[in-house]
Every structure is written in structure tokens, then in C-alpha cells.
Amino acid sequence: MDNLAMVLDYSLLRFSDAVFLFLSFFFLLGYKCSIVWSNVLAAQLCGPVCLSCNGSIFKWRKRRMAKLRSILIACCMVLMISATAFAATEIQWWHAMGGKLGEKVNEIADKFNASQSEYKIVPTYKGNYTETMTAAIAGFRAGKHPHLVQVFEVGTATMMAAKGAVYPVYKLMADMDLPFDTGRFLDGVAAYYTTTDGKMLSMPFNSSTPVVFYNKDAMRKAGLDPSHPPRTWPELAAVSRKMIKAGVVKYGFITGWQSWVQLENFSAWHNVPLGTLENGFGGLGTEFVFNGPAQVKHIQQLADWQKDDVFHYAGRRSDGNPLFINGESAFLMGSSAALAGLKDNCKFELGITMLPYWPDLVKKPRNSIIGGATLWVLAKHKKAEYKGVAEFLNFLSSPEIQADWHQFTGYLPITYAAYELSKKQGYYKTMPDAEVAIKQMTLNPPTPNSKGLRFGNYVQGRDIINEELENVWTGKKTAQQALTDAVERGNALLRKFEKANK
Amino acid sequence: MAVMQDKRVHFRNKWLPYLFIAPQMVVILVFFFWPASQAIKQSVYLEDPFGLSSQFVWLDNFTALFTDPHYLESVKVTLVFSLATIGLSLSVSLLLAVFADQVIKGANFYKTFIIWPYAVAPPLAGVLWLFLFHPAGGVVAYLLNHAGIDWDYFANSGQAMLLVVVAAAWKQISYNFLFFLAGLQAIPTSLLESAAIDGAGPVTRFRTIIFPLLSPTTFFLLVVNVIYAFFETFGIIHAATQGGPGGATNTLIFKVFNDGFIGLDLGGSAAQSVVLMIIVMMLTILQFKFIERRVQY
Numbered sequence: 001m002d003n004l005a006m007v008l009d010y011s012l013l014r015f016s017d018a019v020f021l022f023l024s025f026f027f028l029l030g031y032k033c034s035i036v037w038s039n040v041l042a043a044q045l046c047g048p049v050c051l052s053c054n055g056s057i058f059k060w061r062k063r064r065m066a067k068l069r070s071i072l073i074a075c076c077m078v079l080m081i082s083a084t085a086f087a088a089t090e091i092q093w094w095h096a097m098g099g100k101l102g103e104k105v106n107e108i109a110d111k112f113n114a115s116q117s118e119y120k121i122v123p124t125y126k127g128n129y130t131e132t133m134t135a136a137i138a139g140f141r142a143g144k145h146p147h148l149v150q151v152f153e154v155g156t157a158t159m160m161a162a163k164g165a166v167y168p169v170y171k172l173m174a175d176m177d178l179p180f181d182t183g184r185f186l187d188g189v190a191a192y193y194t195t196t197d198g199k200m201l202s203m204p205f206n207s208s209t210p211v212v213f214y215n216k217d218a219m220r221k222a223g224l225d226p227s228h229p230p231r232t233w234p235e236l237a238a239v240s241r242k243m244i245k246a247g248v249v250k251y252g253f254i255t256g257w258q259s260w261v262q263l264e265n266f267s268a269w270h271n272v273p274l275g276t277l278e279n280g281f282g283g284l285g286t287e288f289v290f291n292g293p294a295q296v297k298h299i300q301q302l303a304d305w306q307k308d309d310v311f312h313y314a315g316r317r318s319d320g321n322p323l324f325i326n327g328e329s330a331f332l333m334g335s336s337a338a339l340a341g342l343k344d345n346c347k348f349e350l351g352i353t354m355l356p357y358w359p360d361l362v363k364k365p366r367n368s369i370i371g372g373a374t375l376w377v378l379a380k381h382k383k384a385e386y387k388g389v390a391e392f393l394n395f396l397s398s399p400e401i402q403a404d405w406h407q408f409t410g411y412l413p414i415t416y417a418a419y420e421l422s423k424k425q426g427y428y429k430t431m432p433d434a435e436v437a438i439k440q441m442t443l444n445p446p447t448p449n450s451k452g453l454r455f456g457n458y459v460q461g462r463d464i465i466n467e468e469l470e471n472v473w474t475g476k477k478t479a480q481q482a483l484t485d486a487v488e489r490g491n492a493l494l495r496k497f498e499k500a501n502k
Numbered sequence: 503m504a505v506m507q508d509k510r511v512h513f514r515n516k517w518l519p520y521l522f523i524a525p526q527m528v529v530i531l532v533f534f535f536w537p538a539s540q541a542i543k544q545s546v547y548l549e550d551p552f553g554l555s556s557q558f559v560w561l562d563n564f565t566a567l568f569t570d571p572h573y574l575e576s577v578k579v580t581l582v583f584s585l586a587t588i589g590l591s592l593s594v595s596l597l598l599a600v601f602a603d604q605v606i607k608g609a610n611f612y613k614t615f616i617i618w619p620y621a622v623a624p625p626l627a628g629v630l631w632l633f634l635f636h637p638a639g640g641v642v643a644y645l646l647n648h649a650g651i652d653w654d655y656f657a658n659s660g661q662a663m664l665l666v667v668v669a670a671a672w673k674q675i676s677y678n679f680l681f682f683l684a685g686l687q688a689i690p691t692s693l694l695e696s697a698a699i700d701g702a703g704p705v706t707r708f709r710t711i712i713f714p715l716l717s718p719t720t721f722f723l724l725v726v727n728v729i730y731a732f733f734e735t736f737g738i739i740h741a742a743t744q745g746g747p748g749g750a751t752n753t754l755i756f757k758v759f760n761d762g763f764i765g766l767d768l769g770g771s772a773a774q775s776v777v778l779m780i781i782v783m784m785l786t787i788l789q790f791k792f793i794e795r796r797v798q799y
Contacts, residue, residue, distance in 0.1 A: 130764050137766065141553045158551060158766065165552040306657075314638055315656045316746065322639040460765035470748035473657050489572070496767070500550050500557075 088113075088120040091388045092146035095123055096132040096373065097206075100340065104408055112395050119388030129155070129373065130459060136378065140165055145378045147389050150205060152373045153192065154458040157280065159376050160201055161456065161501040167377040167386070168201045169393065176390035184397070184415045188367065188441050192452035193374055196281060202374035203393050206411045208337040209368045209441045210261040212355060215249070215330050217348035222246040229353040233301070236331065236356045240310045243330050252310035253331035254320040259465040260371055261333050261355075262302065263290055268450035269355055270294055271366045280454035284498040288455075288490045291483035294361050300479035303472050313473040316466050335371060336437035339410030352433040354440045366450045367443045372411060403427075412438055455490075456497025464489045538779065544772035551766035563773035572749060573757075573774075580753040583667060584731035591671035591678055592720070592727060598675070599682035600708070613683070620676035624734060628741025631669040635742075655743065659750035662743045666751050669742060670735045677730075678723050685719035686712065717797045725789055732782055754778050 097105045102125050109121040126132040129152035139145035151159055159166055173180035182190050182200045189207050194200045216226035222243040230236040240252025255261050267274045272294045280286035305311035312329065314320025324332035325345045332342075333355065342350055357365040375396075377389055395401065402418035405411065407427050413419040419438065422428065428435040446452075455461055468486035471477040477485070513519050545563055549556035567573045602612050622630070634642040637654045646653040655661040689712060697707050713720075736756045739745060745752035745760060752760075758778060762771025 134763055134766065137551045162550065162552045162554060164554045313657050316744065319636070319656070320638055457765065457767065460761065460767060463760065463765065467746065467749050467752075470657075470746050474659055474747050474750075476659075476748060492566075496548070496770075500548050500555075 088117060089385055089388055090120050090122050091148065091385060091392060093121055093123045093148040093150075093375075093392075094126045094132055094136055094146040095150040096126060096129045096152070097150070098125060098128075101206075101409055104405065108396065108401060108405070111401070112392055115395070116391070119391060121388075121392055133158075140378060140380075143380070145380070147381055147385060148375050148377060148392075150373045151202070151376050153371050153452075154455075154462060156193065156202075156374070157454045157456045157458060157497070160195075160454070161284075161497075165379055166201065167379045168199065169203045169375075169377060170199045170201070172377055172386060172390050173393070176387055178390050178394050180394075184417060186412065186414060186416065186419070186438075186442065188370055188446055188451065189412070189414050191446055192370055202376045203397065204414045205373060205375050205396070206337070206405070206409070207370040207372040207414055208335045208411050209370050209437050210257070210265050210333055210355060211336045211437050211440065212253075212353045213324065213332040213334065213338070213342060214351045214353065215324070215327060215346075215348050216351045218243060218248045218327060218330050219351075221248045226349070226351055229351060230356060231354070232359050233298075233356045234359070237305060237310050240330060241308070244309055249328060249330040250309065251312035251323065251329040252305070253333060254312050254314045254323055254329045256315075256318040256320060256332070256334035256338075257371070258313075258316065258469050259462045262299065262469075263295060263465060264453060265355065265368050266298055267295065268367065268369045268446075268452075269357055269365045270361050271447055271449050272361075273449045274453055275455060278448040279452065280456075281448070281451070284456065284494075284501060286455065286494060288461075288487040288494070291480070291487045294358075296479045296483055297361075298358070298479075299469070299472055299483060303475075303479060306473065313470075336412070337372070337410045339434065340408070350433070352436045354436060354443075365443065367446055368440050369446075369450060369452050370412065370441065407431075407434070410434065410437075412441065455494060456501065457493040461490045461493055464493070541772045541775050541779075544768055545776045546769075548769050551768070559769070563769045564777075566770065567773055567777065572752075575749060576752050576754055576757050579663075579749070579751065580732070580755075583663065583670075583735075583751070583753050584728065586663075586667045587670045587674070587731045587735070588724070588727045590667060591674040592723060594671065595675045595678035596682050596720075599679050599686055600712075602679070602683060603686045616679050617676045619673055620680075622673065624673060624737030625741050627669060627673045628738040631665065631672075631738070632742050635665055656747055659747055662747055662751050666735070666739050666742055669738050670731065673735075673738065674727060674730055678727065681719050681723055682716065685716045689715050721789075721793060721797045724793070725786060728785055728789070729782060732778065754781075 093109070095102075095105055105123050105125075109123045112121050113119075124146070126135045129150075132149065133151050133155050136145055136149040136151075170180060170182070180200075182194060182198060185200075185204055186207075189204045190200065192207075193202050193204060212229070214226075214229055219226040219229075219239075223246070224239060224242065230239045236253065240249075243249045244252060264274060267290060272292055273279060274290045275286045275288045277283050277286040302311050306313065312320075312323070314323055314329075318334055318338065320329070321332065321334065321338065321342070323329045325342065327348065336352075339352070355365070355368060375393070377386070377393075397415060399415060399417035399421045402413055402415055403421040403425065406413040406418060406422060407425075413422055444450075465486050468477070468482040468489075471485075472479050472482045546558060546560060547556045548559045548562070598616055602609065602616065605612055619627070632640070634640050635653070635655065637643050637656055643653045652658075653661065655665050693711055693715075694707055697711055702710070733755050735753065736759050739751055739753060739756045740759065743751045745756050754774065755778065758771050758774045761767045761774065765771075
């Protein structure tokens with residue numbers, strides 16, 4: 001009888017889950033309140049009109065609704081039935097790794113699950129970075145959040161400010177008596193995700209840095225030596241012109257993630273500030289200052305290069321990659337993590353080199369900063385489950401797992417141990433290109449201008465930068481105007497963030 | 503309206519009719535009025551994304567909106583986008599409906615194909631158009647470039663607007679077509695025949711008989727299309743241009759979505775949706791006040 005009661009209890013629990021899902025579906029529908037609201041308004045007001053026009057269409061829609069409902073009910077039933085018994089404690093991990101990366105994530109989870117029987121990591125792909133973060137936040141508000149969520153670097157300030165929602169990783173590891181040494185991580189990686197007093201709040205997972213990919217075959221065709229790719233911006237422009245003139249390419253270079261590559265990394269690389277108070281690390285009172293002479297000169301130069309196709313704007317994200325893959329553009333500036341995908345798709349010999357610099361601004365470049373994501377532990381779960389989370393994070397940062405992830409994906413090895421292990425395994429001997437990103441990121445010890453950035457509301461901030469840069473590319477504004485406008489609009493967002501998080 | 507009165511049903515029990523509409527009212531209250539009131543409440547608060555703290559800020563969110571030149575720019579973009587979309591989709595669908603009404607052979611074939619796009623979800627429609635027109639990999643974009651047209655909507659505001667307008671209009675043509683066709687088929691053929699006997703050509707017949715008799719349908723579609731263009735097009739914009747380049751296709755609804763669901767600025771986004779709600783309510787009232795008078799039922 002006990003058993004039966006348990007089963008009943010359990011299925012009731014599952015049933016309430018299903019009801020919750022059902023309701024939340026409608027809530028979501030309702031949340032688009034204004035949309036639905038006005039539809040109803042229209043339907044109410046126009047009802048007589050449409051009925052006199054054509055009744056059958058409404059019947060048809062009704063039938064469709066009935067079908068939708070039956071599908072929903074069927075989904076709930078399936079959910080209830082799928083309530084199979086399991087012994088291990090489940091730990092939910094929401095991530096944004098699609099395609100091949102997603103398969104690798106599943107593989108890591110499988111390895112962990114096979115290594116012990118107490119916990120079961122359940123990775124779920126939730127869409128791109130913003131979608132994943134939004135889903136986790138919406139989940140938190142509804143009390144249905146995962147234990148672990150992958151958040152991209154621009155969301156860092158938002159997560160850090162959410163004190164009651166986040167279980168800091170350093171604290172989790174201490175509470176669970178597991179070893180955790182921030183010094184194990186590469187300086188540039190650790191600096192990005194620790195507080196000013198050196199406490200690491202989230203677990204680094206996938207970090208990348210922008211590099212220059214180039215087409216070696218096209219360089220050869222233009223009579224250039226591919227073993228000496230351009231190192232400065234003037235060289236890059238000269239080489240591009242030669243290649244366009246020789247007719248081997250249409251464009252000199254394209255760039256993905258313009259804000260990250262041409263502003264954020266540009267500033268770190270040339271050791272100029274992006275914002276006050278150590279790029280926001282020093283506190284919420286930070287202000288943007290990226291309309292300085294160095295950035296203005298650079299952006300204006302890019303705009304001028306558009307005229308003779310040395311530079312071509314090809315979208316905000318990695319939209320332009322096909323232009324590089326099909327040989328139309330000689331150079332591509334993008335995330336080092338694009339390496340695996342480019343290798344698979346490029347029909348020519350692929351080269352990788354460091355970002356160019358302006359010799360009239362600096363004698364030598366500083367270091368580049370990272371992008372990518374970390375894993376945040378969300379609060380308000382059971383203590384027993386957190387034990388499993390801690391065990392998994394420990395497993396995840398082991399040199400073997402990290403080295404494998406690094407070599408498979410092109411992301412940086414985030415710990416020194418993983419870097420050493422990859423060296424020992426001879427990875428860089430067979431793949432010297434893969435080391436460019438690490439060398440570039442660790443070229444010099446980071447300065448306050450080059451250890452990263454921490455700006456609140458920066459998801460929106462980047463949108464503004466994208467918009468204003470596009471105003472430069474479309475010729476609506478000069479670089480000076482656009483960057484000053486972006487600074488002004490961005491500062492309004494920073495003040496709003498400061499006010500909301502006091 | 504006379505027809506409606508003849509059909510009026512008389513209930514013996516006073517409460518029965520209220521009982522009948524009660525379920526619908528409950529649905530409206532729970533799923534429409536409640537969220538709408540939440541949006542209004544949210545619009546006067548400043549809240550962090552996780553909902554850990556929130557403070558009452560009076561009308562700060564609204565003043566921030568109306569002093570932001572980019573919001574006013576977005577209003578302008580929305581007007582251009584909506585007018586173009588509504589005009590294009592209504593005129594093309596009316597044209598198609600008039601032709602489809604006259605087709606004798608294979609009429610169902612044409613109808614099916616014209617109605618088909620309605621089954622495509624807006625984001626999917628956006629992706630579809632993206633695949634065709636993406637400057638770096640689109641099929642049509644490739645052909646256009648070879649035809650000597652410099653197609654690049656990442657750096658050309660006009661082309662970006664053109665793309666989203668055409669995509670949004672294309673999506674709505676099927677719906678409009680259905681209603682226009684139904685309206686056309688409801689026009690008694692005897693009227694048209696007698697007009698033809700009296701010597702009225704096709705154009706005169708359309709102008710003096712078909713179009714006036716179609717006016718209830720046209721009016722209904724106008725209201726629905728305004729709502730569509732204002733509210734339901736963000737999927738297309740999201741997939742195709744994401745409001746760019748430089749805010750050239752950043753319509754009000756896309757801004758609500760972007761600020762609220764991507765930027766996690768709930769207060770600002772709620773304020774925008776309240777403004778949007780008021781705009782569309784006013785538009786609908788205006789339409790009923792001024793245009794409906796000219797409609798002949």
C-alpha cells in the first residue's frame with residue numbers, strides 16, 4: 001500500500017508539474033498582453049462584421065483551436081507518463097551550445113554521469129546566449145530555474161548584481177569542502193569573473209578571444225608570402241589593396257561582433273580605456289569613455305576603407321563568415337572558437353594570426369580580452385543537489401576535460417594545467433594555429449584597460465553600440481558623432497543600472 | 503444592422519445570457535485584463551531582471567521614453583513600416599482575390615497556393631526571407647548582385663526596410679485574400695450581370711458595385727492589418743534585420759521585445775507596451791468613428 005501511495009503522490013506531483021506547464025503556456029500567451037488584448041478588442045468590435053462576411057472561416061479557426069488544445073493535453077499526458085522512477089539526483093544545466101558544441105556538452109555530461117551514480121547532470125540547449133539567459137531569469141521568477149546556467153560575458157554584471165539569485169562558486173566550493181583555487185585559471189580569464197577582492201563568482205567554461213583568420217591560397221595567388229601575414233593596420237590595408245587589385249578577392253577584411261572586436265578588444269589591445277573605474281570593475285558608478293581619439297580614429301578609418309572595399313561590413317554577429325569561407329574576403333576577424341567550423345568549411349589553406357595594431361598609437365600591443373561564457377549556479381535549490389553541482393564543476397575544470405574541450409572546439413584552455421596538458425599531448429605541434437589565441441591573450445600582463453569590462457545593462461549597451469556603428473557604416477554619422485552618441489546613450493543605461501541595483 | 507436585430511434571441515431567464523458569456527469573460531479577465539494591468543503596474547516600477555528588488559519610480563519610465571530621440575525615431579519607423587505593409591498587403595491581396603474569383607479552371611489550386619503562406623509562423627517567414635536575401639549567402643541576393651544591383655541590407659537602410667515590409671506584407675496577403683475572396687463571392691452575380699447588360703465595363707463595375715459592397719470586409723481587414731503591422735511583425739524583424747542597420751527597422755513592437763526580453767529592462771519595456779496599447783486603441787477608435795461611417799453594410 002505504501003508503494004501505491006508513493007506512486008500516487010509522485011504522479012500527483014508530476015500532474016501539478018503538467019498543470020504548471022499548461023498554465024505557464026497560457027501565461028506566456030497572456031504575457032503578450034497588448035497583442036492579445038488588441039486582438040480581442042478587434043474581435044469583439046468586428047465580430048458582427050466578420051460574421052456577416054464569412055462564418056465558415058471562424059468555424060475553421062475554432063476547429064484549429066480545438067486541435068491545438070488536444071495536442072496540448074496530449075503533451076501533458078506524455079509528461080505524466082514519462083514520470084519514470086530514477087534514483088540519481090537530477091541536476092539541470094541550461095546551455096547555449098548548439099550543433100557540434102552541443103554534442104560535446106552532452107558527451108561531457110555523459111562522462112560525469114558514468115563516473116558516479118549519485119547525481120545525474122541533465123544538459124538542455126536553450127537557444128543562443130541571450131535566450132538562455134532570459135529563460136533562466138524567467139525560470140527564476142517562476143521558481144522553475146536550473147541549477148546551472150551558462151551566461152555570456154556581457155551578462156556578467158547583471159548576474160553579479162543579482163545577489164539573492166546567485167550562489168557564488170567560491171562559496172559553493174567552500175561549503176562543499178572541495179578544493180577551489182582561482183590561481184589555476186589563466187589570468188585573463190580569472191580577472192574577468194572575480195570580484196575586486198579576488199573571489200570568483202562563476203565557473204569559467206568557454207572563453208574565446210578574437211583573432212584574424214586569413215586565406216593563405218589567396219595570398220599566394222596575389223604573389224604574397226602567407227607565412228608573413230600583416231601585423232599592423234596599415235600593412236593589412238596595403239595587403240588587402242594588393243589582393244583586390246590582383247583580382248583574387250572582392251573585399252580586404254570583414255569583422256564579426258563589431259563591438260567586441262573593433263571597440264572592446266581594440267581598446268584593450270591599444271591599452272586605452274573603454275569606461276572609467278577600470279572599465280567598470282571598480283564599481284557601478286562607471287561611465288563610458290570609448291569616444292576617445294584612438295577609437296574615433298580607428299572607426300573613422302574603417303569607414304573610409306569601406307570606399308575601396310578594404311573593409312566590408314557584413315552584419316552584427318558572425319553573419320559575414322560565408323563571405324570568408326567562399327573566398328570573397330581575404331581576412332576575417334572573429335572569435336577563435338570559430339576555428340573548428342571554419343576548418344570544416346574552408347576549401348583553402350586557413351591561416352590564423354593576431355589582431356593588427358596601430359604603430360602610431362602603441363609600440364607594441366598589450367593583450368586581447370575574452371568573450372564566451374561562464375557557468376552560474378542559481379540559488380534556491382536543495383542542499384543535497386548543490387553537492388552534486390559542486391562535484392560536477394570540479395569534474396568540469398579538471399585538466400583532461402578542459403584540454404579535450406579546448407582542442408575540440410577552439411575555445412581557450414581556461415586553466416594553466418589544461419594548457420600544459422595540451423602542450424604535453426603535442427597538440428600545438430600538429431596545430432600551431434590553435435596557440436595563436438592563447439599567446440595573444442597572454443601576450444602581456446593585463447592592465448586596468450585590458451583585463452576585461454564590467455558594465456551593467458551591457459546587453460542593451462552593445463545593441464546601442466551596434467546601432468551607432470551601423471550609422472557610421474551607412475554614412476549617416478561620422479565616427480566622432482556616432483561614438484559620442486553611443487557613449488551618451490550607454491551612460492544613461494549605466495545610470496539606470498546603478499539606480500536599480502543600489 | 504437591421505439584419506442583426508431580426509436574429510436577436512430572447513431569453514426567458516434573465517441570468518442565462520450572463521452565464522453563457524461567463525467563461526469567455528473569465529478568459530478575458532485572466533489572460534488579457536490581468537496581464538495588461540500587470541504591464542501598467544510594471545511600467546511605473548524600476549526592477550532588476552530577477553525580481554529581487556523593485557522601486558516605485560512614478561512616471562520616470564515614460565519621461566525617459568519621450569525624451570529619448572531614438573524612441574521618437576522608432577515611432578516614425580513604425581509609421582512608415584505599417585503604412586507600407588498595410589498598403590502593400592491589402593492592395594496585392596485584393597488584386598489576387600479579384601483574379602482568383604474569375605478563374606474557372608483550377609481555382610482551388612490557385613487558392614491553396616495563395617493561402618499557404620498563412621500557415622508559416624512569422625519568425626519562420628523571417629528566416630525564409632533571410633535565406634533568400636542574406637547579402638552573404640542568399641540566393642536572390644546573389645542574383646541581384648550579378649544583375650548589377652548592390653544588394654546589401656546590412657549597410658543600406660532603405661533596402662532593409664524594403665525587405666521587412668515585403669516579408670511582412672507577404673505573410674499577411676493570404677489572410678486578406680481569404681476575406682476578400684469570401685466578400686467577393688457574397689456579391690450577388692445578378693447585380694453584376696444587370697450592370698454589364700446596362701453597359702458597365704469591368705472597371706466601372708469594380709468601382710461602383712464591387713468595391714462599395716466589399717467595404718465591410720475592407721474595413722475589417724484594415725483594422726486587423728493595423729494590429730498585425732503594429733504587433734505581430736516583430737518575429738520577421740527579429741529574424742531578418744534585428745532592427746538594424748542603425749535602427750532603420752526598429753519598430754515599436756520590436757523595441758518592446760528587444761528591451762524587455764533581450765535587454766531585460768522590464769519597466770522601460772512595460773512603459774513602451776502601454777504606450778503602444780494606447781496608440782492602437784486610439785487608432786481603432788478613430789477608424790470606427792471616421793471610416794466606418796463610409797462603410798455600407
